[in-house]
Amino acid sequence: MGRPSDDVSALIAEVSDGGRPRAVARLISLIEDRSPQIRQISAGLAASSGRAHVVGITGSPGVGKSTSTSALVGALRAAGRRVGVLAVDPSSPFTGGALLGDRIRMQDHATDDGVYIRSMASRGHLGGLSASAPQALRVFDAAGCDVVLVETVGVGQSEVEISGIADTSVVLLAPGMGDGIQAAKAGILEIGDIFVINKADRDGANTTRREIRTVISMTDRTPDAWVPPVVMTVATKSEGAADLVEQIEAHREHLESSGELQRRRLARVRREIEALALSEVQNRFEQRSGGSDLDALSAQVLGGQIDPFTAADHLIAELG
Amino acid sequence: MGRPSDDVSALIAEVSDGGRPRAVARLISLIEDRSPQIRQISAGLAASSGRAHVVGITGSPGVGKSTSTSALVGALRAAGRRVGVLAVDPSSPFTGGALLGDRIRMQDHATDDGVYIRSMASRGHLGGLSASAPQALRVFDAAGCDVVLVETVGVGQSEVEISGIADTSVVLLAPGMGDGIQAAKAGILEIGDIFVINKADRDGANTTRREIRTVISMTDRTPDAWVPPVVMTVATKSEGAADLVEQIEAHREHLESSGELQRRRLARVRREIEALALSEVQNRFEQRSGGSDLDALSAQVLGGQIDPFTAADHLIAELG
Numbered sequence A, B: 001m002g003r004p005s006d007d008v009s010a011l012i013a014e015v016s017d018g019g020r021p022r023a024v025a026r027l028i029s030l031i032e033d034r035s036p037q038i039r040q041i042s043a044g045l046a047a048s049s050g051r052a053h054v055v056g057i058t059g060s061p062g063v064g065k066s067t068s069t070s071a072l073v074g075a076l077r078a079a080g081r082r083v084g085v086l087a088v089d090p091s092s093p094f095t096g097g098a099l100l101g102d103r104i105r106m107q108d109h110a111t112d113d114g115v116y117i118r119s120m121a122s123r124g125h126l127g128g129l130s131a132s133a134p135q136a137l138r139v140f141d142a143a144g145c146d147v148v149l150v151e152t153v154g155v156g157q158s159e160v161e162i163s164g165i166a167d168t169s170v171v172l173l174a175p176g177m178g179d180g181i182q183a184a185k186a187g188i189l190e191i192g193d194i195f196v197i198n199k200a201d202r203d204g205a206n207t208t209r210r211e212i213r214t215v216i217s218m219t220d221r222t223p224d225a226w227v228p229p230v231v232m233t234v235a236t237k238s239e240g241a242a243d244l245v246e247q248i249e250a251h252r253e254h255l256e257s258s259g260e261l262q263r264r265r266l267a268r269v270r271r272e273i274e275a276l277a278l279s280e281v282q283n284r285f286e287q288r289s290g291g292s293d294l295d296a297l298s299a300q301v302l303g304g305q306i307d308p309f310t311a312a313d314h315l316i317a318e319l320g
Helices: A005-016 A021-032 A038-048 A065-078 A096-102 A104-109 A128-142 A158-165 A179-186 A205-217 A241-258 A260-290 A293-302 A308-317 B005-016 B021-032 B038-048 B065-078 B096-102 B104-109 B128-142 B158-165 B179-186 B205-218 B241-258 B260-290 B293-302 B308-317
Strands: A053-059 A083-089 A115-121 A147-152 A168-173 A194-197 A230-232 B053-059 B083-089 B115-121 B147-152 B168-173 B194-197 B230-232
Touching (some): A005 A021, A021 A038, A021 A115, A053 A241, A065 A147, A194 A205, A260 B308, B005 B128, B021 B038, B053 B158, B065 B147, B128 B158, B158 B260, B194 B241, B205 B230
Parallel strands (some): A168 A194, A194 A230, B083 B115, B168 B194
């Protein structure tokens, strides 16, 4: 159990009452490290979350994701919002600090006490992002953030996974690079609530916009459904960031008035519970195998006495 | 339940007694499609497997993986072995046939009744490759294959995953491309039992060999441990394929005499059972939520009445 449990109670109180940055950082570290106290943290935060608007930021490498996130933070601050940033790297086995060191642009906000910035590795284990990111989001939420930006670092499936965590998914694109077609292929167009064409001062920005709009217009939707807007930005100059904030807030209003916010959050919690349960079941399989059902069953399967499905049934039956 | 169950019994008999290719293909399709009959298949094959030597073939795109596999099949056939080839694409949602259509070189062996060729998608679901590939391997095994080659198509983590399925892992490299360093980074060097430098007639082949040997020599191992050999090949001309067969057989002998074969297979079965059990647990969560614990728990978490860990506990408690 490590530290005394009232330590966590104190941290939760410090987060909930004014959002002390060090307490925020400490709680997220405990979550990321899967501390035994994670249950206590989760129980302590259960009642105080659900206020923050979670915005996912995805896009291929090179589109200017971290610059765009930084510009968006600036625009949200200018609009008086408290902001949390969670940078998730599902492909990295490395935690927190090192990664953030590289994110020079974010240094613009390092001394602003209305901004919390935190990176997190999900380490590719079972339930990774689904299990740990929502916990971290609750910390930002309890600390009083109005908006939490979740940015994926790295590539791959994580983009679709992020969309499962966010209330609003912002998909970044850049001119050229056949980004429109690439995005369609990658299934990104289905998850985007808002599209941003960054580097909009470059050649081809209008072509990319036209492509994306065409794809959007070809999607079947009900008459009152949200039609994803396309926002043009030049993140390095913070151009278009205020437009993006406006669209994010419009989407939030749409989510609330349509009941979609509740539906998305219910689905998110559902995945979270399932991921936690599967992770716990796997732990129990592993612990048990210390002494040592799984080993005995494996030997029987290898010897041809039973088949692996029957072995799996035995393993499950022992769970209770 | 679809088809009558004696259909599967007949297929198993046809596979076990002479290895009729159509029955092999049909059983693997049922496994890949997760037919309800998969348990019956698994039980029917349980006693008749464990003879075939499973050889994993991995390597970055462009090293000549499919050409090398084809050359290796030729050399194994020349040595009188019956051969199965399982091409696994963990990143693809597409099944079987289409993929193989592209694998022109494999057509060399299409009319040889001592060779079974089959591709399989694992579709990225929970336990994917670990859960379904071993089942498919047992079909080849029961059909009388002496050697089964498992080749990954696509990229990524699958290489490490394949090494968990194989008795012997063959890692392919090509000259240039900084392959030695790339391989070290990707963790491939740790999983290789045999290294192949393909395209050995190109510039830089000797440099790559020297790099790989240096890395191999720097690895700590016990005095009687296997030292991975480095085989030079030109797969397009089948050069070096017979050397590779020799090294594969030498590794098999080492595995048997050292007891490592048993250890590896036990670990493989262990992962398989665990993956099947987790997949079944997830099914039960999903089914139950039809009527409808998971939904009710999600609503309670969203409302702040309980925390997600407690919800996960409830879900697990309902399993029994």
